[in-house]
Amino acid sequence: MALLNVNIDHVATIRQARGTDEPDPVWAASICELAGANGITTHLREDRRHICDRDVRLLKQTVAALFNLEMSIAEDIVETALELVPDQVTIVPERRQELTTEGGLDCAGNFKNIQKQIQKITDKNIPASAFVIPERDQIKAAMDLGFEAVELHTGPYAQASFAEKSGELDRIRASVDYARGLGLTVHAGHGLTYRNVAPVSAVEGISELNIGHSIISRAVIYGLEKAVRDMTALL
Numbered sequence: 001m002a003l004l005n006v007n008i009d010h011v012a013t014i015r016q017a018r019g020t021d022e023p024d025p026v027w028a029a030s031i032c033e034l035a036g037a038n039g040i041t042t043h044l045r046e047d048r049r050h051i052c053d054r055d056v057r058l059l060k061q062t063v064a065a066l067f068n069l070e071m072s073i074a075e076d077i078v079e080t081a082l083e084l085v086p087d088q089v090t091i092v093p094e095r096r097q098e099l100t101t102e103g104g105l106d107c108a109g110n111f112k113n114i115q116k117q118i119q120k121i122t123d124k125n126i127p128a129s130a131f132v133i134p135e136r137d138q139i140k141a142a143m144d145l146g147f148e149a150v151e152l153h154t155g156p157y158a159q160a161s162f163a164e165k166s167g168e169l170d171r172i173r174a175s176v177d178y179a180r181g182l183g184l185t186v187h188a189g190h191g192l193t194y195r196n197v198a199p200v201s202a203v204e205g206i207s208e209l210n211i212g213h214s215i216i217s218r219a220v221i222y223g224l225e226k227a228v229r230d231m232t233a234l235l
């Protein structure tokens, strides 16, 4: 059975909408842990649109479960990770204009640049995972780069039409087998929801799922009634 890391980026998205101090992703991380999450994932974006440096510093100090830092290979972000020493880093591609991560890391096409940065991370003994599309050449390149894990991008599966879904799931299954055959640990994530997660979590060999947006969305809806009651009680 796969372990669950909860991505808490979008708790910070709500905070940043007003630039105040609530909701605090650090509190959210504690609640996730108390509820049984195996790890906490955050993406420290170069533009700091949600999670910021203060958050990752405090999360490093307070998360008792696995702290997985998603990040690009931008030099200053790599420096931050080297100072922080999270339990795991996941290297992702990043574009300022994107709404969310669009594709996988191009391990094959950007080999030299990634190698330069990943070397610093592995030299510090920080376990590193590469967020890649489920394709053999990317998985092989991730292994050649020295990553110990790959996170298979489940966005194409999540976005696929009903007719295309089983094909996307087959791609994930084949990639899991291929990656494990190369000795890589396999994670998966992106776009997973309460509706589409079951077939992915049933795939043999995936050890970790990273799920964020859907869980935080449900939390808003589930918590709203109590939040309104708490406010009316004060009036």
Ligand SMILES: CC(=O)[C@@H](O)[C@H](O)COP(=O)(O)O
Residues within 6 Å of the ligand: 007, 009, 010, 042, 043, 045, 070, 092, 099, 100, 101, 131, 189, 190, 212
């Ligand atoms: C890499 C990945 O799949 C995402 O979790 C990524 O971190 C998304 O970034 P946002 O949380 O900003 O959408």
Ligand SMILES: NCC(=O)COP(=O)(O)O
Residues within 6 Å of the ligand: 007, 041, 151, 188, 189, 190, 191, 192, 210, 211, 212, 213, 214
């Ligand atoms: N790497 C995927 C992740 O952390 C969460 O993605 P999402 O569930 O927010 O789409």
